[in-house]
Amino acid sequence: MNENPSGARIARYLDDSVADLEPRIVRRLEAARERALDRVRERAAATSVGTSGGAARLAGPSHPFLQRLALPMAALVIGVLGMYLWQQHNAAPAESDEIELLADELPVHAYLDKGFQQWLTPSLQR
Amino acid sequence: MAHPVLAALALVAGLLLGHPASAAPGTTPEWAQLSAQQREILQPLEREWSGMEPERRERWVAIAQKYPSLNAEQQARIQKRMRFWVGLTPQQRAEARELFKQLHQLPPEKRREVLQKWVEYEQFPPELKDALRAAREKK
Structure with a gap:
Protein backbone atom coordinates (compact mmCIF):
# COMPACT_ATOMS: atom_id res chain seq x y z
CA MET A 1 0.00 0.00 0.00
CA HIS A 63 -16.10 16.22 36.04
CA PRO A 64 -15.06 18.87 38.54
CA PHE A 65 -18.42 20.69 38.24
CA LEU A 66 -20.47 17.56 38.90
CA GLN A 67 -18.12 16.62 41.72
CA ARG A 68 -18.83 19.99 43.39
CA LEU A 69 -22.56 19.52 42.79
CA ALA A 70 -22.81 16.02 44.25
CA LEU A 71 -22.69 16.93 47.95
CA PRO A 72 -25.27 19.78 47.86
CA MET A 73 -27.52 17.55 45.73
CA ALA A 74 -27.26 14.71 48.24
CA ALA A 75 -28.11 17.17 51.05
CA LEU A 76 -31.09 18.47 49.07
CA VAL A 77 -32.41 14.97 48.38
CA ILE A 78 -32.09 14.00 52.06
CA GLY A 79 -33.78 17.25 53.10
CA VAL A 80 -36.71 16.89 50.73
CA LEU A 81 -37.12 13.22 51.62
CA GLY A 82 -37.11 14.13 55.32
CA MET A 83 -39.75 16.84 54.82
CA TYR A 84 -41.90 14.47 52.79
CA LEU A 85 -41.79 11.73 55.45
CA TRP A 86 -42.42 14.25 58.22
CA GLN A 87 -45.49 15.63 56.43
CA GLN A 88 -46.81 12.12 55.78
CA HIS A 89 -46.34 11.26 59.44
CA ASN A 90 -48.19 14.36 60.61
CA ALA A 91 -50.99 14.28 58.06
CA ALA A 92 -52.07 10.70 58.71
CA PRO A 93 -53.34 11.01 62.33
CA ALA A 94 -55.44 14.14 61.59
CA GLU A 95 -57.12 12.33 58.75
CA SER A 96 -57.87 9.18 60.73
CA ASP A 97 -59.04 11.35 63.67
CA GLU A 98 -61.49 13.09 61.40
CA ILE A 99 -63.25 9.99 60.11
CA GLU A 100 -63.40 8.50 63.62
CA LEU A 101 -64.72 11.75 65.03
CA LEU A 102 -67.45 11.97 62.38
CA ALA A 103 -68.45 8.33 62.91
CA ASP A 104 -68.32 8.57 66.72
CA GLU A 105 -71.27 7.90 69.04
CA LEU A 106 -70.98 11.43 70.40
CA PRO A 107 -72.22 14.01 67.86
CA VAL A 108 -69.78 16.65 66.62
CA HIS A 109 -71.71 19.52 68.24
CA ALA A 110 -71.25 17.86 71.65
CA TYR A 111 -67.49 18.42 71.42
CA LEU A 112 -68.07 22.13 70.85
CA ASP A 113 -70.82 22.70 73.44
CA LYS A 114 -69.32 24.74 76.29
CA GLY A 115 -72.21 23.74 78.58
CA PHE A 116 -71.49 20.06 77.98
CA GLN A 117 -67.76 20.66 78.52
CA GLN A 118 -68.65 22.27 81.87
CA TRP A 119 -70.99 19.39 82.78
CA LEU A 120 -68.26 16.91 81.90
CA THR A 121 -65.44 18.55 83.84
CA PRO A 122 -66.06 16.87 87.26
CA SER A 123 -66.12 13.40 85.63
CA LEU A 124 -62.88 14.05 83.81
CA GLN A 125 -61.16 15.28 86.94
CA ARG A 126 -62.12 12.29 89.08
CA MET B 1 -28.60 4.10 34.60
CA ALA B 2 -28.64 7.86 34.17
CA HIS B 3 -26.04 10.00 35.89
CA PRO B 4 -26.47 9.99 39.71
CA VAL B 5 -26.93 13.77 39.83
CA LEU B 6 -29.66 13.58 37.21
CA ALA B 7 -31.26 10.71 39.11
CA ALA B 8 -31.21 12.82 42.29
CA LEU B 9 -32.80 15.75 40.44
CA ALA B 10 -35.50 13.45 39.11
CA LEU B 11 -36.18 12.16 42.63
CA VAL B 12 -36.49 15.68 44.05
CA ALA B 13 -38.75 16.76 41.21
CA GLY B 14 -40.87 13.66 41.66
CA LEU B 15 -41.30 14.28 45.37
CA LEU B 16 -42.11 17.95 44.91
CA LEU B 17 -44.56 17.43 42.08
CA GLY B 18 -46.07 14.24 43.40
CA HIS B 19 -46.79 15.40 46.94
CA PRO B 20 -50.36 16.63 47.53
CA ALA B 21 -49.22 19.48 49.82
CA SER B 22 -47.33 21.03 46.95
CA ALA B 23 -50.20 20.77 44.48
CA ALA B 24 -51.28 24.16 43.21
CA PRO B 25 -54.81 25.28 44.19
CA GLY B 26 -57.41 23.83 41.88
CA THR B 27 -55.36 20.80 40.86
CA THR B 28 -57.21 18.48 43.27
CA PRO B 29 -60.20 16.67 41.81
CA GLU B 30 -63.18 18.71 40.74
CA TRP B 31 -66.59 17.28 41.62
CA ALA B 32 -67.05 15.92 38.10
CA GLN B 33 -63.67 14.18 38.27
CA LEU B 34 -64.64 12.09 41.32
CA SER B 35 -65.71 8.51 40.73
CA ALA B 36 -69.42 7.69 40.87
CA GLN B 37 -68.89 5.98 44.25
CA GLN B 38 -67.01 8.96 45.70
CA ARG B 39 -69.74 11.33 44.50
CA GLU B 40 -72.40 9.16 46.12
CA ILE B 41 -70.55 9.07 49.47
CA LEU B 42 -69.70 12.76 49.43
CA GLN B 43 -73.11 13.84 48.08
CA PRO B 44 -73.85 16.18 51.07
CA LEU B 45 -70.75 18.21 50.11
CA GLU B 46 -71.54 18.72 46.43
CA ARG B 47 -72.46 22.40 46.85
CA GLU B 48 -69.44 23.20 49.04
CA TRP B 49 -66.92 21.24 46.92
CA SER B 50 -65.98 23.99 44.45
CA GLY B 51 -65.15 26.44 47.27
CA MET B 52 -63.16 23.92 49.29
CA GLU B 53 -59.35 24.19 49.69
CA PRO B 54 -57.34 21.45 47.94
CA GLU B 55 -56.15 20.02 51.25
CA ARG B 56 -59.71 19.63 52.55
CA ARG B 57 -60.83 18.01 49.30
CA GLU B 58 -58.03 15.50 49.61
CA ARG B 59 -59.09 14.70 53.16
CA TRP B 60 -62.65 14.04 52.04
CA VAL B 61 -61.40 11.84 49.21
CA ALA B 62 -59.40 9.87 51.80
CA ILE B 63 -62.49 9.61 54.01
CA ALA B 64 -64.54 8.38 51.03
CA GLN B 65 -61.89 5.71 50.47
CA LYS B 66 -62.20 4.36 54.04
CA TYR B 67 -65.98 4.84 54.20
CA PRO B 68 -66.97 1.42 52.75
CA SER B 69 -65.07 -0.32 55.57
CA LEU B 70 -67.32 1.29 58.23
CA ASN B 71 -70.54 -0.28 59.50
CA ALA B 72 -73.94 1.05 58.39
CA GLU B 73 -74.48 3.02 61.62
CA GLN B 74 -71.14 4.81 61.33
CA GLN B 75 -71.76 5.54 57.65
CA ALA B 76 -75.14 7.08 58.49
CA ARG B 77 -73.55 9.29 61.18
CA ILE B 78 -70.92 10.53 58.74
CA GLN B 79 -73.57 11.33 56.13
CA LYS B 80 -75.54 13.29 58.69
CA ARG B 81 -72.56 15.24 60.04
CA MET B 82 -70.60 16.07 56.90
CA ARG B 83 -72.16 19.45 56.14
CA PHE B 84 -72.08 20.54 59.78
CA TRP B 85 -68.36 19.69 59.92
CA VAL B 86 -67.60 21.56 56.70
CA GLY B 87 -69.45 24.63 58.03
CA LEU B 88 -67.17 24.87 61.10
CA THR B 89 -64.22 27.22 61.28
CA PRO B 90 -60.71 25.69 61.38
CA GLN B 91 -60.52 26.71 65.08
CA GLN B 92 -63.77 24.89 65.89
CA ARG B 93 -62.59 21.79 64.05
CA ALA B 94 -59.32 21.90 65.95
CA GLU B 95 -61.21 22.29 69.26
CA ALA B 96 -63.48 19.33 68.46
CA ARG B 97 -60.50 17.18 67.44
CA GLU B 98 -58.68 18.05 70.65
CA LEU B 99 -61.57 17.03 72.95
CA PHE B 100 -62.25 13.93 70.83
CA LYS B 101 -58.63 12.88 71.27
CA GLN B 102 -58.80 13.52 75.00
CA LEU B 103 -62.05 11.54 75.45
CA HIS B 104 -60.83 8.74 73.22
CA GLN B 105 -57.89 8.10 75.51
CA LEU B 106 -60.21 7.42 78.46
CA PRO B 107 -60.73 3.84 79.67
CA PRO B 108 -63.95 2.20 78.36
CA GLU B 109 -65.95 2.68 81.59
CA LYS B 110 -65.11 6.41 81.65
CA ARG B 111 -66.04 6.65 78.00
CA ARG B 112 -69.45 5.12 78.77
CA GLU B 113 -69.85 7.70 81.55
CA VAL B 114 -69.18 10.50 79.05
CA LEU B 115 -71.89 9.16 76.74
CA GLN B 116 -74.29 8.86 79.69
CA LYS B 117 -73.54 12.47 80.66
CA TRP B 118 -74.33 13.61 77.13
CA VAL B 119 -77.71 11.85 77.26
CA GLU B 120 -78.41 13.60 80.59
CA TYR B 121 -77.21 16.96 79.26
CA GLU B 122 -79.53 16.72 76.26
CA GLN B 123 -82.49 16.45 78.66
CA PHE B 124 -81.58 19.63 80.53
CA PRO B 125 -83.85 22.67 80.14
CA PRO B 126 -82.33 25.49 78.05
CA GLU B 127 -81.79 27.73 81.13
CA LEU B 128 -79.64 25.10 82.81
CA LYS B 129 -77.56 24.61 79.63
CA ASP B 130 -77.11 28.39 79.39
CA ALA B 131 -76.00 28.56 83.03
CA LEU B 132 -73.43 25.83 82.42
CA ARG B 133 -72.17 27.61 79.29
CA ALA B 134 -71.88 30.88 81.18
CA ALA B 135 -69.91 29.15 83.94
CA ARG B 136 -67.58 27.66 81.32
CA GLU B 137 -67.05 31.01 79.61
CA LYS B 138 -66.05 32.60 82.96
CA LYS B 139 -63.14 30.18 83.32
Whole structure:
Protein backbone atom coordinates (compact mmCIF):
# COMPACT_ATOMS: atom_id res chain seq x y z
CA MET A 1 0.00 0.00 0.00
CA ASN A 2 1.25 3.42 -0.88
CA GLU A 3 -1.49 5.82 0.21
CA ASN A 4 0.74 8.70 1.21
CA PRO A 5 3.97 8.71 -0.80
CA SER A 6 4.94 12.25 0.23
CA GLY A 7 4.56 11.33 3.95
CA ALA A 8 6.80 8.29 3.47
CA ARG A 9 9.38 10.47 1.71
CA ILE A 10 9.37 12.99 4.60
CA ALA A 11 9.74 10.14 7.13
CA ARG A 12 12.68 8.71 5.21
CA TYR A 13 14.28 12.15 5.01
CA LEU A 14 13.83 12.63 8.77
CA ASP A 15 15.23 9.15 9.55
CA ASP A 16 18.29 9.91 7.41
CA SER A 17 18.70 13.31 9.10
CA VAL A 18 18.70 11.76 12.60
CA ALA A 19 22.02 10.17 11.81
CA ASP A 20 23.50 13.65 11.36
CA LEU A 21 22.18 15.01 14.67
CA GLU A 22 24.39 15.57 17.70
CA PRO A 23 24.00 12.87 20.43
CA ARG A 24 22.86 15.62 22.91
CA ILE A 25 19.92 16.57 20.67
CA VAL A 26 19.02 12.91 20.06
CA ARG A 27 18.86 12.34 23.88
CA ARG A 28 16.60 15.42 24.30
CA LEU A 29 14.30 14.20 21.54
CA GLU A 30 14.11 10.75 23.18
CA ALA A 31 13.24 12.30 26.58
CA ALA A 32 10.55 14.52 24.98
CA ARG A 33 9.06 11.49 23.22
CA GLU A 34 8.93 9.55 26.53
CA ARG A 35 7.20 12.46 28.28
CA ALA A 36 4.62 12.69 25.50
CA LEU A 37 3.96 8.93 25.67
CA ASP A 38 3.56 9.14 29.47
CA ARG A 39 0.89 11.83 29.06
CA VAL A 40 -0.99 9.71 26.52
CA ARG A 41 -0.89 6.70 28.91
CA GLU A 42 -2.21 8.84 31.84
CA ARG A 43 -5.08 10.19 29.76
CA ALA A 44 -6.04 6.67 28.63
CA ALA A 45 -6.05 5.44 32.26
CA ALA A 46 -8.28 8.36 33.39
CA THR A 47 -10.80 7.71 30.61
CA SER A 48 -11.09 4.02 31.44
CA VAL A 49 -11.81 4.83 35.16
CA GLY A 50 -14.29 7.47 34.10
CA THR A 51 -16.39 5.05 32.09
CA SER A 52 -16.23 2.11 34.49
CA GLY A 53 -18.95 3.22 36.97
CA GLY A 54 -21.07 6.09 38.28
CA ALA A 55 -19.19 6.67 41.54
CA ALA A 56 -15.76 6.58 39.87
CA ARG A 57 -16.99 8.94 37.18
CA LEU A 58 -18.06 11.47 39.83
CA ALA A 59 -14.71 11.25 41.53
CA GLY A 60 -12.85 11.46 38.21
CA PRO A 61 -10.96 14.62 37.38
CA SER A 62 -12.91 15.09 34.15
CA HIS A 63 -16.10 16.22 36.04
CA PRO A 64 -15.06 18.87 38.54
CA PHE A 65 -18.42 20.69 38.24
CA LEU A 66 -20.47 17.56 38.90
CA GLN A 67 -18.12 16.62 41.72
CA ARG A 68 -18.83 19.99 43.39
CA LEU A 69 -22.56 19.52 42.79
CA ALA A 70 -22.81 16.02 44.25
CA LEU A 71 -22.69 16.93 47.95
CA PRO A 72 -25.27 19.78 47.86
CA MET A 73 -27.52 17.55 45.73
CA ALA A 74 -27.26 14.71 48.24
CA ALA A 75 -28.11 17.17 51.05
CA LEU A 76 -31.09 18.47 49.07
CA VAL A 77 -32.41 14.97 48.38
CA ILE A 78 -32.09 14.00 52.06
CA GLY A 79 -33.78 17.25 53.10
CA VAL A 80 -36.71 16.89 50.73
CA LEU A 81 -37.12 13.22 51.62
CA GLY A 82 -37.11 14.13 55.32
CA MET A 83 -39.75 16.84 54.82
CA TYR A 84 -41.90 14.47 52.79
CA LEU A 85 -41.79 11.73 55.45
CA TRP A 86 -42.42 14.25 58.22
CA GLN A 87 -45.49 15.63 56.43
CA GLN A 88 -46.81 12.12 55.78
CA HIS A 89 -46.34 11.26 59.44
CA ASN A 90 -48.19 14.36 60.61
CA ALA A 91 -50.99 14.28 58.06
CA ALA A 92 -52.07 10.70 58.71
CA PRO A 93 -53.34 11.01 62.33
CA ALA A 94 -55.44 14.14 61.59
CA GLU A 95 -57.12 12.33 58.75
CA SER A 96 -57.87 9.18 60.73
CA ASP A 97 -59.04 11.35 63.67
CA GLU A 98 -61.49 13.09 61.40
CA ILE A 99 -63.25 9.99 60.11
CA GLU A 100 -63.40 8.50 63.62
CA LEU A 101 -64.72 11.75 65.03
CA LEU A 102 -67.45 11.97 62.38
CA ALA A 103 -68.45 8.33 62.91
CA ASP A 104 -68.32 8.57 66.72
CA GLU A 105 -71.27 7.90 69.04
CA LEU A 106 -70.98 11.43 70.40
CA PRO A 107 -72.22 14.01 67.86
CA VAL A 108 -69.78 16.65 66.62
CA HIS A 109 -71.71 19.52 68.24
CA ALA A 110 -71.25 17.86 71.65
CA TYR A 111 -67.49 18.42 71.42
CA LEU A 112 -68.07 22.13 70.85
CA ASP A 113 -70.82 22.70 73.44
CA LYS A 114 -69.32 24.74 76.29
CA GLY A 115 -72.21 23.74 78.58
CA PHE A 116 -71.49 20.06 77.98
CA GLN A 117 -67.76 20.66 78.52
CA GLN A 118 -68.65 22.27 81.87
CA TRP A 119 -70.99 19.39 82.78
CA LEU A 120 -68.26 16.91 81.90
CA THR A 121 -65.44 18.55 83.84
CA PRO A 122 -66.06 16.87 87.26
CA SER A 123 -66.12 13.40 85.63
CA LEU A 124 -62.88 14.05 83.81
CA GLN A 125 -61.16 15.28 86.94
CA ARG A 126 -62.12 12.29 89.08
CA MET B 1 -28.60 4.10 34.60
CA ALA B 2 -28.64 7.86 34.17
CA HIS B 3 -26.04 10.00 35.89
CA PRO B 4 -26.47 9.99 39.71
CA VAL B 5 -26.93 13.77 39.83
CA LEU B 6 -29.66 13.58 37.21
CA ALA B 7 -31.26 10.71 39.11
CA ALA B 8 -31.21 12.82 42.29
CA LEU B 9 -32.80 15.75 40.44
CA ALA B 10 -35.50 13.45 39.11
CA LEU B 11 -36.18 12.16 42.63
CA VAL B 12 -36.49 15.68 44.05
CA ALA B 13 -38.75 16.76 41.21
CA GLY B 14 -40.87 13.66 41.66
CA LEU B 15 -41.30 14.28 45.37
CA LEU B 16 -42.11 17.95 44.91
CA LEU B 17 -44.56 17.43 42.08
CA GLY B 18 -46.07 14.24 43.40
CA HIS B 19 -46.79 15.40 46.94
CA PRO B 20 -50.36 16.63 47.53
CA ALA B 21 -49.22 19.48 49.82
CA SER B 22 -47.33 21.03 46.95
CA ALA B 23 -50.20 20.77 44.48
CA ALA B 24 -51.28 24.16 43.21
CA PRO B 25 -54.81 25.28 44.19
CA GLY B 26 -57.41 23.83 41.88
CA THR B 27 -55.36 20.80 40.86
CA THR B 28 -57.21 18.48 43.27
CA PRO B 29 -60.20 16.67 41.81
CA GLU B 30 -63.18 18.71 40.74
CA TRP B 31 -66.59 17.28 41.62
CA ALA B 32 -67.05 15.92 38.10
CA GLN B 33 -63.67 14.18 38.27
CA LEU B 34 -64.64 12.09 41.32
CA SER B 35 -65.71 8.51 40.73
CA ALA B 36 -69.42 7.69 40.87
CA GLN B 37 -68.89 5.98 44.25
CA GLN B 38 -67.01 8.96 45.70
CA ARG B 39 -69.74 11.33 44.50
CA GLU B 40 -72.40 9.16 46.12
CA ILE B 41 -70.55 9.07 49.47
CA LEU B 42 -69.70 12.76 49.43
CA GLN B 43 -73.11 13.84 48.08
CA PRO B 44 -73.85 16.18 51.07
CA LEU B 45 -70.75 18.21 50.11
CA GLU B 46 -71.54 18.72 46.43
CA ARG B 47 -72.46 22.40 46.85
CA GLU B 48 -69.44 23.20 49.04
CA TRP B 49 -66.92 21.24 46.92
CA SER B 50 -65.98 23.99 44.45
CA GLY B 51 -65.15 26.44 47.27
CA MET B 52 -63.16 23.92 49.29
CA GLU B 53 -59.35 24.19 49.69
CA PRO B 54 -57.34 21.45 47.94
CA GLU B 55 -56.15 20.02 51.25
CA ARG B 56 -59.71 19.63 52.55
CA ARG B 57 -60.83 18.01 49.30
CA GLU B 58 -58.03 15.50 49.61
CA ARG B 59 -59.09 14.70 53.16
CA TRP B 60 -62.65 14.04 52.04
CA VAL B 61 -61.40 11.84 49.21
CA ALA B 62 -59.40 9.87 51.80
CA ILE B 63 -62.49 9.61 54.01
CA ALA B 64 -64.54 8.38 51.03
CA GLN B 65 -61.89 5.71 50.47
CA LYS B 66 -62.20 4.36 54.04
CA TYR B 67 -65.98 4.84 54.20
CA PRO B 68 -66.97 1.42 52.75
CA SER B 69 -65.07 -0.32 55.57
CA LEU B 70 -67.32 1.29 58.23
CA ASN B 71 -70.54 -0.28 59.50
CA ALA B 72 -73.94 1.05 58.39
CA GLU B 73 -74.48 3.02 61.62
CA GLN B 74 -71.14 4.81 61.33
CA GLN B 75 -71.76 5.54 57.65
CA ALA B 76 -75.14 7.08 58.49
CA ARG B 77 -73.55 9.29 61.18
CA ILE B 78 -70.92 10.53 58.74
CA GLN B 79 -73.57 11.33 56.13
CA LYS B 80 -75.54 13.29 58.69
CA ARG B 81 -72.56 15.24 60.04
CA MET B 82 -70.60 16.07 56.90
CA ARG B 83 -72.16 19.45 56.14
CA PHE B 84 -72.08 20.54 59.78
CA TRP B 85 -68.36 19.69 59.92
CA VAL B 86 -67.60 21.56 56.70
CA GLY B 87 -69.45 24.63 58.03
CA LEU B 88 -67.17 24.87 61.10
CA THR B 89 -64.22 27.22 61.28
CA PRO B 90 -60.71 25.69 61.38
CA GLN B 91 -60.52 26.71 65.08
CA GLN B 92 -63.77 24.89 65.89
CA ARG B 93 -62.59 21.79 64.05
CA ALA B 94 -59.32 21.90 65.95
CA GLU B 95 -61.21 22.29 69.26
CA ALA B 96 -63.48 19.33 68.46
CA ARG B 97 -60.50 17.18 67.44
CA GLU B 98 -58.68 18.05 70.65
CA LEU B 99 -61.57 17.03 72.95
CA PHE B 100 -62.25 13.93 70.83
CA LYS B 101 -58.63 12.88 71.27
CA GLN B 102 -58.80 13.52 75.00
CA LEU B 103 -62.05 11.54 75.45
CA HIS B 104 -60.83 8.74 73.22
CA GLN B 105 -57.89 8.10 75.51
CA LEU B 106 -60.21 7.42 78.46
CA PRO B 107 -60.73 3.84 79.67
CA PRO B 108 -63.95 2.20 78.36
CA GLU B 109 -65.95 2.68 81.59
CA LYS B 110 -65.11 6.41 81.65
CA ARG B 111 -66.04 6.65 78.00
CA ARG B 112 -69.45 5.12 78.77
CA GLU B 113 -69.85 7.70 81.55
CA VAL B 114 -69.18 10.50 79.05
CA LEU B 115 -71.89 9.16 76.74
CA GLN B 116 -74.29 8.86 79.69
CA LYS B 117 -73.54 12.47 80.66
CA TRP B 118 -74.33 13.61 77.13
CA VAL B 119 -77.71 11.85 77.26
CA GLU B 120 -78.41 13.60 80.59
CA TYR B 121 -77.21 16.96 79.26
CA GLU B 122 -79.53 16.72 76.26
CA GLN B 123 -82.49 16.45 78.66
CA PHE B 124 -81.58 19.63 80.53
CA PRO B 125 -83.85 22.67 80.14
CA PRO B 126 -82.33 25.49 78.05
CA GLU B 127 -81.79 27.73 81.13
CA LEU B 128 -79.64 25.10 82.81
CA LYS B 129 -77.56 24.61 79.63
CA ASP B 130 -77.11 28.39 79.39
CA ALA B 131 -76.00 28.56 83.03
CA LEU B 132 -73.43 25.83 82.42
CA ARG B 133 -72.17 27.61 79.29
CA ALA B 134 -71.88 30.88 81.18
CA ALA B 135 -69.91 29.15 83.94
CA ARG B 136 -67.58 27.66 81.32
CA GLU B 137 -67.05 31.01 79.61
CA LYS B 138 -66.05 32.60 82.96
CA LYS B 139 -63.14 30.18 83.32
